[in-house]
Amino acid sequence: MGLKYRGEIDGLRAVAVLPVILFHAGFGLFGGGYVGVDxxxxxxxxxxxxxxLSELQAGTFTLVxxxxxxxxxxxxxxFVVMLATLPFAWLWLAPGEMQKFCNSLIGVSLFTSNVLFWRESGYFDSSAELKPLLxxxxxxxxxxxxxxxxxxxxxxWRLGRRRIAMLLAVLLAASLVVAxxxxxxxxxxxxxxxPTRGWELLIGALAAVVLSARAGEGGALVPPRAWMGQVASLAGLVAIAASVFLFDRTTPFPGAYALLPTVGTALVxxxxxxxxxxxxxxGSRFFVGVGMLSYSAYLWHQPLLAFARVRAIGAPSHGLMAALAVASVGLAYLSWRFVERPFRQRRTIPRRAVFVLSGVFLLFFIAVGQGGRMTGGYEAARLDERQIALRKTAEPSPLRxxxxxxxxxxFTPPSRSCMYFSGRTTWAVFGDSHAVELAYALAEGLRDHGQSLRHLSFSGCGPVLGLGDLDTPCRRWSDAALAYLLSLRGVxxxxxxxxxxxxxxxEHEGVYPALPDTVGETTRQRVWRSYVDLVTRLHAAGKRVVVVEQAxxxxxxxxxxxxxxxxxxIVGVAERWWMRRQRFVRDHLADLPSGVILVDPADVLCDGKVCLAASGGKADYFDDDHLSVHGARKVAGQIFKLAAPSGPS
Known part of the structure; x- marks a missing residue:
């Protein structure tokens, strides 16, 4: 088997990296650009x-x-890219995000960042776009x-290429099933x-085993008819392109759908x-040139785009993101020319130097990361006393x-939901994560009356009552929670x-100051009807219902x-923007049953011109949409004015 250089493989790298960069830059045409990773x-x-295979055949392979x-x-x-991110992270990342960034420094250094990001967020979550090392x-x-x-x-190796190919095929199939x-x-x-991605690497490995036994002069298979190679390679390239332009964030991935770009790559x-x-x-000059820079371009593009989003108020312009995409290729040339190429020359940089330098830099990044983990993102070194004091008030519920x-x-069954604190349970809070801090703040007030509260909330779970075609944990929990709540006679x-x-x-994140509209009208009407049905059922059961509009x-x-x-x-948002965002809800509140108590947090968080994120040295939020305990206490005060609890019991 020869190791002849194949320019078309470098060109294929260009086909991989360009869609990834354009996808991360936010260009909708490349909605499936993430398949470049595959x-x-x-x-x-x-x-x-x-x-x-070549080294095993020649008897020259060593693990070292x-x-x-x-x-x-x-x-x-x-290492160069990681070093370059450090000063910008120090200047621009809030302590909480800086702490996550420091976690990622450790994850990258230990090659476990995939596990870290799995635990932190989904790849397509808007928050993921702000991670420089994602x-x-x-x-x-x-x-x-x-x-x-x-x-x-x-x-x-001693089994022979045929059995190796069979073994790889079995592992490939098992990994795909797991995916x-x-x-x-x-x-x-x-x-x-x-375990769910290994099959993609194994497709390439299997192709290598096949070519090692049957490669032609050009390093690829030579079919009996020339047109067969033309058709097969074209089909492969079309499959990759179709994935890039037809897939999007909603495509189930990386299961069977990932066969399209990966098998397409194998065909090429x-x-x-x-x-x-x-x-x-x-094999043309353009594609080979970009392909040679592809690794460095891949490394540079995400930090550039992520920091642009961190600094922007709202979504960065397409012009800026396009410029940064081009800049990532320019930086890639510099790092390829002055970093990648020299380090590949064994005569210039010997093996010992490679391992020693690698160890030193890895330990350095781990130390920086660990320092950030232990100091809350180097909070004391980066913020003044007022900022630190204000941050301490941006706290979620201690029982979240x-x-x-x-x-x-x-999920935890509703019958095992939390009850705050001691006393007769007379109130309940029902909803998604926006109910959590409110439940805690209300329970504090009820405690003074010798009463307690039942907390029923499910993460990211909107109104789904009556949506019988859904079979999700959210739907199952909602049905069970409502039934349980209706059975609690004392509430x-x-x-x-x-x-x-x-x-x-x-989601408004990454869209502001524009208004998001990613939900179809049919779905919107279904969600609103479900919301009205939920409130109606609670009201019909004789419950006093307090509807808290979104903060x-x-x-x-x-x-x-x-x-x-x-x-x-600190100003959070212009009130006129929030009124536009809230218009649909305000226009449809009349759909709710009469007698339902309506509470609008904007009444205590906005001043007619702006809605505040913090005032009087205390934060009303702990992220970009959830109230802090302090903010929730303000809303709880509104509720108690309109729906006062009974006296001590």
Missing amino acids: VFFVISGYLITTIL GFYERRARRILPAL HTWSLAVEEQYYVFFPLLLMAA EWGLRRDPTAAYYLL ILFATPQTGVGAIL DACHTLDSPD DTVVVAYRMNLYLFG PELRKGIGDLILLERGER
């Missing part, structure tokens, strides 16, 4: 396996040599794979973790040669973790609190606003 996985599996090549290839440019999850997947794969290949299962069980885990690897149309295009039900098939007052605008129109959302998270504005009175 293309990279297949290419990596192919190239590394090709080298391993293998990991030396990986270190030379991966670490120098990665993209390193794919490097972690690869390095975890390459801990095991060389050992597997060494152990299986499909994972999509149904935990989509975020399925996206980030090796197997059949594209300089004599095919696809091979000629991919214990009493708020998370989105899981194994005479129910407070309903949802982040309704999220379910009616979509105004902020233009940025409270931590960012404290860092930016450096004052005790």
Whole structure:
């Protein structure tokens, strides 16, 4: 088997990296651009396996040599990018986000960032766009794979290529099955973790085994008819393009849908040669040039785009994001020319220097990360006393973790929901995460009357009553929670609190000052009818129902606003924007039964011109849309004025 250079493979790298960059830059045309990572996985599996097979055949393979090549290839440019992010993170990230960034420094250094980001958020969550090192999850997947794969290949080498191919095919199929299962069980885990991604690298490995036995002069398969290679390679390129332009954030991934870009990549690897149309295009100067820069471009693009979003009020302009996408390629050239290329030269930089320098930098980043973890994102060094004091008031409920039900098939049953504090249970709070702090603040007030409160909330779960075609944990919990609540005869007052605008129109983050509208009219009407039905059923059961409208959302998270504005009175959003955002709800409140008590948090959080995020040295929020305990106490005061609890009992 030869190791002849194939320009079309470098060109295929360009096909992988450009859609990823444009997707992360927010260009809707490239809604499936994230599949570029899958293309990279297949290419990596192919190239590394090709080298391993060649060295095993020649008897020259060593694990030390293998990991030396990986270190030379991966670490120098990665270290440069990580170093470059440090001053901007120090200047621009709020302490909470800085602490997460420090966690990611450790995760990247230990090649476990995929596990870290799985635990923190979904890849397509708007908050993920603000993580400068989010993209390193794919490097972690690869390095975890390459801990095991060389050992597997060494152990299986005596079996012969045919049995190796069969073994890889079995592992590939098993991983794909796990990916499909994972999509149904935990989509975020399925996206980030090796067991559900390994099959993509194995597709490339399998292609390498096939070519190692049957490669033609150009390094690809030579079919009996020339047109067959033309058709197969073109079909592969079309499959990748179709994934980029037809997939979007809602596409279930990386299960069966991921077969389209990965099998497409394998077809290009197997059949594209300089004599095919696809091979000629991919082997052109432009594609090869971009492909050679692809690794560095991949490393640079996410920090540039993430920091732009961190600094922007609202969504950065397409012009800015396009400029940063181009800048990532420019920076990629510099790091390729002055970092990647020199470190690949063994004569210039010997093996010992590579390992020593790698160890020093890894320990440095781990130390910086650990320092940030232990100091709350270096809070004391980066904020003044007033900012630190204000941040301390931006606190969620101390019982949030214990009493708020998370989105899981194994959710805590409503019968085991929290009851605050001691005394006769006369009130209940029902809703999503926007009910949590309100429940705690109301319970504090009820405690003075010798009464307690039942807390029923489910994360990200909007009104779903009557939506019989849904079979989700949210729907099952909602039905069970409502039935349980109606069975509690002693509970005479129910407070309903949802982040309704999220379910009616979509997330404001990354869109402000525009108004989001990512929810179709049919869905919007269904959600509103469900909301009205829920309130109606509670009212019809004789409960005193208090409907708390959504608190105004902020233009940025409270931590960012404290860092930016450096004052005790912090503006969250213009009130006129919030009135526009809230218009649908206000126009339809008449649909609720008469006698329902309506409470608008804007009455105590807005002053006619702006809605405040903090005032009097205390924060009313703990992120960009959830009230802090302090803010919730203000709303609880409104509620008690309109629905006073009975006297001590």
